[in-house]
Amino acid sequence: MDLLLDGFQTALTPENLLFALIGVLLGTAVGVLPGIGPAMALALLLPVTYSVGVDSAIIMFAGIYYGGMYGGSTTSILLNTPGESSSVITAIEGNKMAKSGRAAQALATAAIGSFVAGTIGTVLLWILVPRVADVVVTLGAPSYFAVMVLAFFAVTMVLGSSKLRGFISLFLGLAIALVGTSTGQARLTFGNAQLADGIDVVVVAVGIFAIGEALWVAAHLRRKPLEIIPVGQPWMSRADWKRSWKPWLRGTAFGFPFGALPAGGAEVPTFLSYATEQKLSKHPEEFGKGAIEGVAGPEAANNASAAGTLLPLLTLGLPTTATASIMLVAVQSYGIQPGPQLLDSEPKLVWGLLASLVIANALLLVINLPMAPLWARLLQIPRPQLYAGILFFATLGAYTANFAAFDLLLLVVLGLLGLAMRRFGLPVLPLIVGVILGPAMELQLTQALQISQGDVSTLWSEPVAVVVYAVMGLMLLAMAVGVVRGKKSPVPATTEDAEELVNR
Amino acid sequence: MTATTEPGATALVDKAQYGLAAFLGLAGGYVLYDASTLDRAFNDQPVQPYALPYVVGAALLVLGVLLAVATARGDRPEAEEGEDVDLSQGTDLRTIGLLAAVLVANLLLIDWLGWAITGALLFTGATYTLGSRTWVRNLAIGAALSVGTWYGFYVGLGLPIPAGILDGVL
Structure with a gap:
């Protein structure tokens, strides 16, 4: 408790409050802007970490993460095109509400629901982070190695529809991570001295997320402008509140655990929440035509899972979403290794971050409810300037990593790889997780074997490691069974709508 | 949820995917070759x-x-x-090629001209490629952005970006 109060002291200094405010404003803006997600925004902002203090930077990044979620729902509701797969439901149900003249209520239930979910999620983090950290500290290198392999498995198998493509992406990432001389010998450097230190993760992240995305959009740019639904001040009637509060809580209950699992992600809980609300609703006939429960539940689930994501990130150093992986890169660039020791070695940083999440959430509610019409104007920004701006800041971000034109060459190559990945449906997250965790995994393996003096059986000498390998075995089994029986969509009721949306 | 580039699905096989498969094979082969050239580790490894x-x-x-x-x-x-993203049309390779050319031009010129100049050209070139024809305005925005970020990094973050031929001017 004292630690939490200390955390609020860290978070409430004028400087950090300012960074939290900048973070939520930027986050909302990039969330609203089409084409930029929170992961890309963080990648573009990585240069900030070269000179801003670590607590300020991480507080700002958390604000961007949460803000991106709020802004993304505004776009989904007003445009009917989901920016990310986790906002597919909002795009369907929220846009139907907006079309029937209830845009204000849709935005309100999304924003307030996000606030409720984010706050509950943050309180759960306060309770869980120290407890999980206590357990995690006792883990040895073998367990840690096992957890990392599990993370690789999980991000690859749970996300996306094609496991094959997930693995392709993962191993491409691991190959990129091999480049360099970390083992004393030059691996995959093509004899180039500039590759001896490996490829800067900042360059990889910016290339894959920003350049790849900008090129992909440029190749398919919509020539006719999207129809934007005008919106006034968000508000809800008493009846809307009555219909919203239970879905908010249930959505939170779905979202947080999925976010906290390695690779739970935000998509599954939003689908689950939608299906649940449809079943429990007194107005099931409204679903698919603009039911407020269908926006309230999934939006809460989305935000609660964002909070849940921070649990494995802070305690294990495992990123489970693209945005979390960029936050990990940011923290690493300060020479801090998120993981079991983080809470002991950097209590001020962790508790400052945990306290700032509540502040960020409150700020977001304040700036999103009254200012929604203003944010909606961002949707009209001309696309050539928007995407040129992305390329501009991406180039700047990669250049400032080392001030080397060679990094810009790598950036273009990785950008083209990112473009190809989007064309061939390769998920981005496994690659970036492979790049970040690849070297860490090799290190853990080395440490485990050094302690055991080369005895391989040490890898399954700890109970946690055994459990983790068992879980992986079960996942493989489930996958094999799934292949044999043919794949089924998690929520049959919504796939039709999603299909309609995707094929428009 | 099968979003395809051509909803009519005239060709059943996505031939370009063979290219990706070949690339994976090549990359895998090179990684294996590179591994075979490595020496045995030191005793503490x-x-x-x-x-x-x-x-x-x-x-x-x-x-x-x-x-x-x-x-x-x-x-x-x-x-x-x-x-x-509008997937109902095919991939616009021309735009990608031109954007890549703009990025490559930037990396070739940046050591000589410096970010304050190449950044502005990058922005202007990219907007032009993406269909904007108000290039004077775009050049002005680009110049404001590149000079602004140069000073922003120098003053705000304490990171001097190499100035190129404008060394001493900025």
């Missing part, structure tokens, strides 16, 4: 430097073969969605 590369290279090779087989059996990728 229980994990050989070539151990992980062998695993990764072999995996890439296998995945390339699997992808080729899947492609031949009619497997098609789900191209990524987005707010501004």
